[in-house]
Amino acid sequence: MACADILNLERDVHCLEEAGIELLHIDIMDGVFVPNFCLNIDILRALNKLTNIPLECHLMINDPERYVEDIAEAGAEYLSIHYEATPHAQRALAFIRRKGMKAGIALNPATPVDVLNYIIDDLDLVTLMMINPGFAGQKLIPAMIRKIAETRGYLNSRGKENVEILVDGNVSIENIPLMVEAGATILVGGTSSVFREGHSIKESVELVKSLY
Numbered sequence: 001m002a003c004a005d006i007l008n009l010e011r012d013v014h015c016l017e018e019a020g021i022e023l024l025h026i027d028i029m030d031g032v033f034v035p036n037f038c039l040n041i042d043i044l045r046a047l048n049k050l051t052n053i054p055l056e057c058h059l060m061i062n063d064p065e066r067y068v069e070d071i072a073e074a075g076a077e078y079l080s081i082h083y084e085a086t087p088h089a090q091r092a093l094a095f096i097r098r099k100g101m102k103a104g105i106a107l108n109p110a111t112p113v114d115v116l117n118y119i120i121d122d123l124d125l126v127t128l129m130m131i132n133p134g135f136a137g138q139k140l141i142p143a144m145i146r147k148i149a150e151t152r153g154y155l156n157s158r159g160k161e162n163v164e165i166l167v168d169g170n171v172s173i174e175n176i177p178l179m180v181e182a183g184a185t186i187l188v189g190g191t192s193s194v195f196r197e198g199h200s201i202k203e204s205v206e207l208v209k210s211l212y
């Protein structure tokens, strides 16, 4: 939703509904963990009133535990926090589940896959950043395709075939086939796919769906 037209959010949400989008990805930043700001909990709450599409929230803030309850109350179905943003990732993930949401851990590009080792039983979702988070429009870091495949192998070898792998950042028309082949199961569409300039959301989503 960070790439939608903020002055026409309602219109864009209805276009996404008509196009058959399955989740809305809500980026929330604090200007500290990442050098930018983005959407917020009020927008999350408003989107929850506007649509039945499940809301999937990606927190890019330090000490994300502080806002888990507010985000649950605002109506998110999934919540991903960053591994790098808290010294107590396991406790935070368990807290997210206790509040009735599906728990996700997000990994920055430089964070290795084996940090999942001792939180693997607390996860519904792994969010793999294909770029360093903070700004739309960046180019894929090539090693991230290998990281998707490594993560899928890591999870499957531990009996966690059901844990989703979400890819976030430069999920473009060119990159989507590579990402899906490597094992991504949830694609976050931004300016290089769903919100391409000069193309309608409907047309872009149809193209994306034809790629996998």
Ligand code: ZN
Pocket (backbone or CB within 6 Å): 025, 026, 027, 058, 168, 188
């Ligand atoms: Zn995101």
